[in-house]
Amino acid sequence: MSSTVMKIENLQAKIGDKQILxxxxxxxxxxxxxxxxxxxxxxxxxxxxxxxxxxxxxxxxGDITYKGKSIVEMEAExxxxxxxxxxxxxxxxxxxxxxxxxxxxxxxxxxxxEGKEELNAAEFLRLMxxxxxxxxxxxxxxxxxLNEGFSGGEKKRNEILQMLILEPEVIILDEIDSGLxxxxxxxxxxxxxxxKDGKRxxxxxxxxxxxxxxxxxxxxxxxxxxxxxxxxxxxxxxxxEEHGYDAIEEE
Amino acid sequence: MNLNTLKDLTAQELGSxxxxxxxxxxxxxxxxxxxxxxxxxEYHYFDIDKLLNVAYKTLNYVPKTIEVRDKIIxxxxxxxxxxxxxxxxYEPCEMIDMEHFDALYYLGHxxxxxxxxxxxxxxxxxxxxxxxxxxxxxxHYRIVLYNQANRHATxxxxxxxxxxKNTLVLYGYDMHIAQDSTLRVVKLQSMExxxxxxxxxxxxxxxxxxNAILKSFDLGGDQALQVLKVELSEYGHVDAGHLLYxxxxxxxxxVSQIVHxxxxxxxxxxxxxxxxxxxxxxxxxxIRVEHSAKFTKAEQNAKSILLHDKAYxxxxxxxEIYIDELEASHGATTGQLDEKQLFYxxxxxxxxxxxxxxxxxxxxxxxxxxxxxxxxxxxxxxxFEKVFYxxx
Numbered sequence: 331m332s333s334t335v336m337k338i339e340n341l342q343a344k345i346g347d348k349q350i351l352x353x354x355x356x357x358x359x360x361x362x363x364x365x366x367x368x369x370x371x372x373x374x375x376x377x378x379x380x381x382x383x384x385x386x387x388x389x390x391x392g393d394i395t396y397k398g399k400s401i402v403e404m405e406a407e408x409x410x411x412x413x414x415x416x417x418x419x420x421x422x423x424x425x426x427x428x429x430x431x432x433x434x435x436x437x438x439x440x441x442x443x444e445g446k447e448e449l450n451a452a453e454f455l456r457l458m459x460x461x462x463x464x465x466x467x468x469x470x471x472x473x474x475x476l477n478e479g480f481s482g483g484e485k486k487r488n489e490i491l492q493m494l495i496l497e498p499e500v501i502i503l504d505e506i507d508s509g510l511x512x513x514x515x516x517x518x519x520x521x522x523x524x525x526k527d528g529k530r531x532x533x534x535x536x537x538x539x540x541x542x543x544x545x546x547x548x549x550x551x552x553x554x555x556x557x558x559x560x561x562x563x564x565x566x567x568x569x570x571e572e573h574g575y576d577a578i579e580e581e
Numbered sequence: 582m583n584l585n586t587l588k589d590l591t592a593q594e595l596g597s598x599x600x601x602x603x604x605x606x607x608x609x610x611x612x613x614x615x616x617x618x619x620x621x622x623e624y625h626y627f628d629i630d631k632l633l634n635v636a637y638k639t640l641n642y643v644p645k646t647i648e649v650r651d652k653i654i655x656x657x658x659x660x661x662x663x664x665x666x667x668x669x670x671y672e673p674c675e676m677i678d679m680e681h682f683d684a685l686y687y688l689g690h691x692x693x694x695x696x697x698x699x700x701x702x703x704x705x706x707x708x709x710x711x712x713x714x715x716x717x718x719x720x721h722y723r724i725v726l727y728n729q730a731n732r733h734a735t736x737x738x739x740x741x742x743x744x745x746k747n748t749l750v751l752y753g754y755d756m757h758i759a760q761d762s763t764l765r766v767v768k769l770q771s772m773e774x775x776x777x778x779x780x781x782x783x784x785x786x787x788x789x790x791x792n793a794i795l796k797s798f799d800l801g802g803d804q805a806l807q808v809l810k811v812e813l814s815e816y817g818h819v820d821a822g823h824l825l826y827x828x829x830x831x832x833x834x835x836v837s838q839i840v841h842x843x844x845x846x847x848x849x850x851x852x853x854x855x856x857x858x859x860x861x862x863x864x865x866x867x868i869r870v871e872h873s874a875k876f877t878k879a880e881q882n883a884k885s886i887l888l889h890d891k892a893y894x895x896x897x898x899x900x901e902i903y904i905d906e907l908e909a910s911h912g913a914t915t916g917q918l919d920e921k922q923l924f925y926x927x928x929x930x931x932x933x934x935x936x937x938x939x940x941x942x943x944x945x946x947x948x949x950x951x952x953x954x955x956x957x958x959x960x961x962x963x964x965f966e967k968v969f970y971x972x973x
Contacts, residue, residue, distance in 0.1 A: 382928055385920060410930035418928075422921045426943030435939070436929035443930065475943075492929060 335360040335531050336381075336500055340392035342556075343380050349390065350376040352556035358500065359549070363532040365542055367567075368553035369575045374535045375419060377553070378504045381533075382416045383409050396500070411443040415498035417489040419505040423477040429488070430454070430472040437495050461494045464524070466517045482509030490521035501525065502533045507541035519544030539567045552578050582719055584688075585634040588616045601691045606679060611691060614684035623683060623836045626863045626895045627806050632749055632778050637719035642693070644671055652708035653699065657715055658722035658752070660697055664707070668700040674725050674755055678784045682838060683808045686782040689723050689751050696723040696755070701734045701764075706954070708737045711752070713777050716745040720777075722752050730759040730788075737957055738768040748777040753808075756785040756793075758817075763792040767952055771964040772803040772831075773971075779805040787817035789843065795821045796951060798961050800968045802831040806863065809835060813874075815843030823852040824948045826941075826968055827860035827892075834863025834895070841874035848878070853948055854885040855941055856892035864894075869901040870909065881911035886918060886944055888937075938969050 336358040343351040350373045358364055368374050380387045381394060383406040394401050401409055424432075430451075438448040449457070462469060465487045477485050486506060493501055503522070507515055522532070522545050534545060542564070550566040551558045552575065560566070560578050570578070587595060592608035595601075601608065616633065617624040642658055650662035653669060663669040674696045681687065690696075701707055713720060728734045742748075758764045770779075787793045791814070797807060811819050823835050839848045854862040868879045885894040896913035918940050926936035942949075945965065952958045 385924055405933070406924060406927040407930050407932050407936075410928055416928055418925070422919075422925045424922050424925070424940070424943060426946040427939055432926070432929075432939070435935065436926075436931055439930040439932070439935070496929065 333360040334358065335397060337395045338392070339395075341380065341394060342390040342392050343376060343387050344390055345376060345386050345388075350556055351380065353392065354553075354557050356551060356558050358531050358533060360531055361528045362548040363526070363534060363545060364549045364551060365534045365536060365547040366551050366553050367536060367539075367570060370537075372553040373556040374553055375504055378416055378502045378533070378535055381502055382406055382414060407439075410498075411440055413499035414502070415493055415496060415500065416502045417486070417493060417504060417506055419508060421477050421485045421489055423475070423480070425475045425478045427476045429474055429476045430458070432476050433458070433472070433492060433495055436492065440496055457495065461491055461521075464517075465491055465521055466513070467491065483511060483514035486510055486514065486518055487521075490518050493525065494521055497525075498530070500531045500533065502535065504535045505537065506534070507536060507538065515541070515544065539571055542567055554578070582639050583634065583636045584616065584719070587688075588618075595691075599691055601694065604691055604694070607677065607687050607691050610679060610681075611684055611687040614682075614687070616688075617684055621684075623808065623865065624806070626861060626865070627832055627834075628804060629780075632780075632804060635747070635749070637749055638715065638717055639719055640715065642695070642722070652710055654710045654712055655697065655722065656712040657718075658693075658720050667702070667707070668698070670698050671695040672698050672725075674723065676755060676757065676786075678755070678810065681782075681784060681810055683782045683810070685751060685780050685808070686753060686784065686810075689721060689753055689782055692721045692751070693723045696725045698725045699727070701726065701728045701736070703729060704733050706735045706737070708739065711738070711740045713740075713742045713745060713748060713750065716748060718748045720748060720750045720752075724752070724754050726754055726756045728757075728759055728762050728764045731761045732759075733763040733765075735765040735767070735954075737954070738766065740770045740772075742776040745776045747775060750777050750779040751782070752779070753782040754785070756783070758785065758787045758791045758793050760788040761790045762788075763794065765794040766796070767957060768797040769800075769957075769961055769964060770798070770805065771800040771968070772805060773801045775803055778803060780808065781806070782808040783810065785809070785811045785819075787811060787813045787819055789814045790816045791818070793817075793819040795819065796948065797822070797835070798824045798949075798964070799833050800826045800964050802827065802829040802860075803833070804831070805833045807835050809837035811837070811839045811848075813839070813841050813843055813846035813848065815845060817843055817846045819848045819850075821848070821850040822948045822951060823864065824945050825852070825854040825856070825862045825864075826945065826965060827855070827862055828857045828968055828971060829860060830858065831860040832863070833860075835866065836863065837866045839866075839868045839879070841868070841870040841877045841879065843874060845876045846874055848880065850881045851948070852883040852896075853945055854883065854894055854896075855888065855944060856885065856894055857888040859889070859891040860893070862894045864913075865897040867899045867901060868909070868911070870904060870907055872903045875904055875906045877907045879907065879909040883913040884944075885913075885915040886941070887915060888918065888941070938966070941969060
């Protein structure tokens with residue numbers, strides 16, 4: 331690959347007593363959309379958690395380098411500040427934390443990290459307005475408690491809103507399409523496509539090919555039993571649709 | 582004065598020791614209940630023995646000329662300032678509750694025969710600042726507070742201590758919330774450095790159709806207990822909220838009895854407790870519904886978060902019910918900060934310390950946001966953050 335932004339080498343990781351990732355290798359090319367597909371239990375969500383430093387994951391071996399630097403020992407917030415973003419499959423609800431306050435705190439933490447001035451409330455709201463409109467989010471959603479009482483679609487839109495505001499460089503989308511109706515899927519995809527500028531890298535984790543109709547991938551990686559067993563171009567999607575994961579042999 | 586020496590005295594001996602021979606009823610009540618000690622139910626989780634067994638200096642309570650100020654200031658038990666035109670004066674208390682469960686309520690009245698009377702006019706908002714300046718001293722005073730019928734008044738209560746040490750404050754209110762009125766009392770008490778310890782023993786009468794809204798924000802360290810008895814008449818309502826955020830070796834909390842006497846009376850009591858360090862929080866709260874209180878509603882809830890493995894919460898919500906015609910519920914939960922929530926915030930670049938702060942404040946926010954005055958709300962949040970950053 332021409333320019334690798336993230337490299338995962340021989341990654342082995344467990345959750346509790348169970349080893350899930352068993353020597354996973356993957357390179358993410360800067361500015362490209364990578365899709366990870368695979369059957370249930372293959373390790374897709376474990377991979378996404380390992381990349382952002384989730385407390386559930388214990389890395390047993392191997393390495394993850396981001397822009398040439400190992401991030402395995404980095405705290406979750408450091409990885410986020412460096413530009414790695416995970417859109418959660420099931421975003422948590424946090425009653426009592428105002429959504430706008432949370433978003434502004436996160437943005438200002440990043441701006442501070444980058445040596446930029448923090449935004450005040452008015453500046454922040456101006457920044458938000460356009461994003462909200464594009465995502466079809468009601469303005470009252472930012473004055474509500476973070477994700478509390480949000481529908482599945484609203485939670486996913488809120489994840490994309492965070493992505494648009496924080497402008498990360500590597501964006502991991504874990505089952506972003508699950509629980510979305512067609513309108514929500516279209517709005518979420520539009521938000522994602524807006525971020526596709528040839529510089530940002532996407533890792534789209536999905537069970538189904540539906541989301542890939544909206545976000546065109548450059549590479550498809552098939553994950554099975556804790557390893558990437560095949561990497562190919564977007565044409566692989568049709569093959570998977572027709573023959574399923576069982577037909578894919580390890581390369 | 583060492584209060585522990587009063588322990589085994591008869592009513593007569595106590596009267597002559599304290600120069601209060603004529604207050605026979607109070608002396609008998611006090612000796613019947615006995616000076617609190619560690620086996621006294623209400624004080625079981627509070628280090629009362631240690632506080633009472635100290636030789637304190639005593640003060641002479643000589644009333645001073647009250648100067649005009651935008652708030653009431655009570656300095657070492659003497660009123661020094663009050664807003665223009667507000668009726669603040671000294672007088673014996675005529676309506677002492679002769680069925681209070683707390684011995685220190687009676688001791689307070691015996692020690693402080695002339696109470697500070699405050700009459701709140703109309704829909705006033707009044708700030709009461711308690712100011713303590715003496716070390717190693719027993720400071721005792723009582724306040725009788727009246728509001729007017731059909732009016733909606735608010736009292737903000739704050740506490741300030743100079744650079745003092747080891748003082749014990751015994752004070753409390755006898756509040757009379759008039760018919761068809763609302764009295765909102767918001768207490769903010771931030772304590773540190775063992776400047777003073779406190780037992781505040783209150784009695785609140787809620788008349789027919791009246792509302793008592795009692796919000797206490799007890800923050801920081803040290804030793805303090807608020808002992809509360811509320812009596813509800815017909816259609817009377819109390820909404821009590823208690824926020825406790827403790828650190829270090831603090832022992833603080835609320836011991837309360839809400840007594841439903843009148844039909845259709847309602848009560849809601851909510852405690853939120855956040856405990857750090859080796860602190861101990863106390864929420865020992867009884868709601869009693871008497872035979873006369875048909876068709877009442879009573880709701881009681883305590884939620885606690887322990888931020889340290891040595892922190893300890895005593896949650897004892899209790900219902901005592903003598904009738905069938907009512908709605909009542911109570912519950913208590915104790916847990917830790919949710920690690921999924923913590924991780925979610927960190928995954929957006931928010932530091933561990935800030936993420937904890939956000940979650941701790943979020944837990945407390947439902948009570949803080951019930952304080953409608955934004956200036957007072959900010960004051961509470963600032964005090965809250967001060968405690969938080971001291972811990973980190």
